[in-house]
Amino acid sequence: MRRIPVILLLSLLAAPLGAETLTISPVTLTEWKAIYGQVDTRDRVPARARIGGTVDTLSITEGDRVEAGQPLAVITDDKLQFQIDALNSRLDALNSQLATARADMERGRQLLDRGVITTQRFDALQTQVDVLEGEIAGTRSEKLVVERQIEEGRVLAPEAGIVLDVPVSRGSVITPGEAVAEIGGGGVFMRIAVPERFSAALSEGDTIQIEAGDGLREGRLAKLYPLITGGRLQADIEVEGLDARFIGRRVPVRLPVGERQALLVPQSAVSQTGGLDFVMIEDNGAALRHVVVLGQDIMRDGTLWREVLSGLAPGDIVVTGNE
Structure with a gap:
């Protein structure tokens, strides 16, 4: 008696009447590049001593x-205070000299009025007062400079x-x-360094996926820096609610670097028997089970889909479930 292989026997099982079907066709999937991003501030400014x-x-x-x-x-610099003390002493001495010069000039004016001294002598006394006033003004300016240095x-x-x-x-x-x-200022961002071969595939505004502790989160590619250093392009990602407690923390990130065509079936259409994955298709009114090789899981509109690497072709009608 001839034996029928188990796989062939399974493929001949009919689907229940009234089953829901789906005609599959290629869909466009985004190719993701996994790298590490780093939590960082946009600006790093040193506070310097003047x-x-x-x-x-x-x-x-x-x-x-x-x-x-x-x-x-x-x-603090003790030398600056010493300069202030020296300038204060100099101002005291100049003020004393100015008081004496002004008294001499006042007596000279009286003597000039009585004709005791000449006008030339009185002008010399007045010039001495003007010189001392200028020295005092200059010394005060020097003091202001030193005081400004202390403030700095x-x-x-x-x-x-x-x-x-x-x-x-x-x-x-x-x-x-x-x-x-x-x-560190200017806000907190996710900063990444992208290999330069992927730089042409990125543009500002792209959606970026971040692998957070509570699952995948989305961010926006906010800025691409024009300078490529060491074969890598630097970029900033804006992420809402980014944890900024630890600057420099590394986080897995996925970048969209291209697109490809793929065949997808809903998870409900996939069954497993004997370690093999099966999808039931409708062929000329009959339902047959096909062995398929599955790829990655894809979430679309809250539904889990499976990528089919082999076993199906565009236009196949897949039985997805019962009514």
């Missing part, structure tokens, strides 16, 4: 939120953001222009 000296006060630490113009540290010892936040790094400590000696802190 004078050299010793860090006398440090009021921030990593992770603090700061506002633009907020004092971060105070730098206050290091202010260049913009609002989060303190990412504080490379100095209280008592550190720093030079003019040295960074006291690094401020």
Whole structure:
């Protein structure tokens, strides 16, 4: 007696009457490239010291939120205070000389009125007063410059953001222009570095998928930077509700880098027997079970679909379920 293979026997089983059907045709699927993105701030601005000296006060630490113009540290230089003391002493001496010169000029005016001294002598006394007044004005300007330098010892936040790094400590000696802190501002983004071979496939506004702890989330490609460095293109992704507690955290990201044609069937049309996947198709009024090779799962409009790699062809009528 001839034996019929099990697979062939299964393929001859008829579908129930009144079953729902679906004519399959190729659909366009997005090709995704998996890379890692990094949570980052758009701007990283150093808060620099404008004078050299010793860090006398440090009021921030990593992770603090700061506002633009907020004092971060105070730098002191004892030499500046010594200059202020020296200028104050010089002003005192000049003011004393000016008082004497003005008294001499007043007596000279009286003597000039009586004809005791000449006009030339009186002009010399007046010139001496003018010279001393000029020296006092110049010394006061020098004092204002030094006082301004002392004020510049206050290091202010260049913009609002989060303190990412504080490379100095209280008592550190720093030079003019040295960074006291690094401020991350301009908002928090997902920053990625894309291999340059995929750069032509990306454009601002593309939808990006982020693998968060609660499943896939979508973001928007906000900015493509024009400079390619080390074979990689830098880009920023806007993600609503992005966790900004940890700057620099790496997160899996999927980028749309192309499109392809594929055949899809709903999950309800797939059955499994003996480790093989089957899809029932309608052929000339009869329902036959075909062995198929399935690919990835695709979610479309909240329904799970399966990609069919082989076993079906465009135009096949697939039995998806019973009425």
